[in-house]
Structures are given as C-alpha cells and as structure tokens.
Amino acid sequence: MADFLVLGAGMVGISAALALQAQGHAVRVIDQRGPGEETSHGNAGVIQAEARAPYAMPRDLATLLRYGLGRSNDFRLDPAVLPGSARALLDYFRHSAPARYAQVIPHYAALIARATADHGTLVADAGADALIRRTGLGEIYETAQDFDARAQTATDFAETHGLALRCVAGSDLRTEEPALTRSPAGAIVWDESWSTSDPGALVRAYAKLFEARGGTILQSAVHQITETVTGWRVDRDGGHLSAEHLVVALGPWSPALLKHLGYRVPMVMKRGYHGHYDMQGKLARPYLLADHGVVMSTMARGLRITTGAHLARTTAPQNLAQLTHGAAAAGALVGLNGPVPDSQWQGVRPCLPRMLPMVGRAPRHDKLWFNFGHGHQGLTLGPTTGALLADIVDGRDDALTRALAP
Secondary structure, three states: OOEEEEEOOOHHHHHHHHHHHHOOOEEEEEEOOOOOOOHHHOOOOEEOOOOOOOOOOOOOHHHHHHHHOOOOOOEEEOHHHHHHHHHHHHHHHHHOOHHHHHHHHHHHHHHHHHHHHHHHHHHHHHOOHHHEEOOOEEEEEOOHHHHHHHHHHHHHHHHHHOOOEEEEEHHHHHHHOOOEOOOOOEEEEEOOOEEEOOHHHHHHHHHHHHHHOOOEEEEOOEEEEEEOOOOEEEEEOOEEEEEOEEEEOOHHHHHHHHHHHOOOOOOEEEEEEEEEEEEOOOOOOOEEEOOOOEEEEEEOOEEEEEOOEEEOOOOOOOOOHHHHHHHHHHHOOEOEEEEOOOOOEEEEEEEOOOOOOEEEEOOOOOOEEEEEOEHHHHHHHHHHHHHHHHHHHOOOOOHHHHHHOO
C-alpha cells in the first residue's frame, strides 16, 4: 500500500482517488474548492457514450474564416488570445490533420466505450441513481436539409462504432417531448448516452463514497509542489503536506502548477458558460441545438443552457453573447419564464492539442502522476481515466496506456 495525494476534487480527481483507494492505497484529496464546484459543475451534464471521436480543429478555410469573423455561435474568438496561445493552437491544428486524427480515434473511442459502465459502478456504490437519466442525448435540427445531411453522417458513424441511433421526425419528437412548443425538422437521438440532473451533486456523491471508504478531502489552495527524498511536499494555505505519490488532476490549472518543474504543457483553454432558466415542463434528455452551438438540458435548477467554446485570455471579461443567443434559440422551442437568479457560470475546459488526456507517470519525476487534459469530456471520462491511472500505477502497459502517457 502506498500513500497518495490527489490534487483536484473535480470528477477526474475524485474518480482517480476512488480507483487508487480501491487498489488498497491510502489516498487524500486537496482542492481550494469543494468537490465538483469548478469545471465539473459547469458542463452540460452528459455522459457521452456516443462521442467516439474527439473534437478536431477545423482545417477548411471557410470554417476558420467564419470562426474568425464571429459568425458561428458554437465558437467565439478574441484575437488578443492568439499570441499567448499560438503554440497550443498550432499543435492542435497539426494533430487535427486527417492522418494524425485517424490515429487518435481508436484510443479515444476505447476510453468513451467504457464511460457509462465505469460510471455505473460508482453510481450504484454511491447510491446516486436518482441523479442519472439513461434516456440518451439528442441533436435538434431546424431545416430538413441539415437534418437529412446529419442523419446520413450520424448513421455511418453509428454503424462504424456499433452505436444505437434514432432519426426522429420533428412531429414525433414533440410526441416524445410534450414540453416542446413547436416541431423542428428533426432530431438525432443517441440512446446509449446518459445525463445527470446535477453534475456537481454527482461529484459530491462520489466524494462522499470516497470519504465513507476512509479517504480524506482537504479544502485549501495549493501553491507549489516540491520533490523530496521520500516523495513530494505540497505547500498550501497554512502549511504543507507530504506524500509518497502525487497525482496532478487540476484540469486547466495543471500546466501552471507543473511549470516550475520544467514541464511545458501547451493547452487550449476553451472558456464555456451556462445559465439556468425557469421552464414550463421538463425535457426527457439533453439536446444539442445544432444550429446554435448550445446544449439545453433540464436540471435541478431549471433548464440549463451550456455554450460551446470561447477562446479568450483567462483575464478577459465575461462575454455572455453565446449564452444570450442560445437562450433565445431555446426559447423558440420551449416555454421559458426567464433566467433563474444567480445561476450563470463561467469556466474553462482543459483541451490538449493531441485530443487525448494525459494519464500516467510524469516523464522526469518519480512518483508524480498526471491525469488531466480531458477537454470537453471530464465528466464523461473521469471514472475511466481514474481506473486506468490506478492500473498504470500497478504496472499496466499496453497500447492505450502508451497513447495516454505524458
């Protein structure tokens, strides 16, 4: 049995702590916020069993020009971010080339294929079934042309990856979803995906399971990590902690913490927003509004609208244009009574250019482990990469672990 300290109490960190704990290790978790209060709280709440390929950077000039001119709501760009993000964006562009991208997909698909099963074990053990919907994920299209085109590509993708898919006419969707106030052209429904009515509460349920099994969660800011003769020292508010092994699972804050150790980790920081709205009725599942680049989903606080990506400096002011646009689009499909007070959120998705999370032993330091860079899929993949990290610690070495290695 070894002594582990996990930095990060989001879905990724808590899941890694549970997996290491299950292997018999003594584990503590530390974060400046409570479990699930940062990036893990802010997502669309979907456990995406259908997402067998990562988000690649578009390489066609028309799409890049549309993004650059701000003509797409799924992506917004502040030009001032480009100088500081040039290396990460160029690496992302390079890894998105067709040949390189094709090499990534099998490894990414292998991770996603495990997601619902790995969550299912923790959901059962944590008694969190009331937080989970096994009703799929939908994509809504407003024009018949867009719906027909997507139905073809989605069907091909489903056949390639062995996924369940339904193409639903707009009138039939209104039968399934009485809360809709009008019929779109149609929808794609991925029946195998799950969702949660409260992503933060799901992380907290897993955290309570970790504590019930003997784990410790400490709330404190981490200032620096230092290698010692016996392991690692973590300087935090009010003192320091020592541990034999250290796991960095701090999502978008991981590169900054590791910089003084000599690691230069290029990361594309995709900002996202959400807001809650009082809604008439409920939806059975989350829906991507494909023409507007947002996801709408019934959650504990109302209808959550979650935006796509906003590439901006970390110090840039909040920009709610994508959220405002998305709320208007949702309001054209369902009855909204207005925003829920104090329900807006802003956070960052930690996207690595190679489109795979870093999971495994740090290249130049003993007993230091990485588990970050999950991009848009931290909620989906937390339990899976946590289990893989525990396996890697215990000596697993195969094609998948080598693909994820830092």
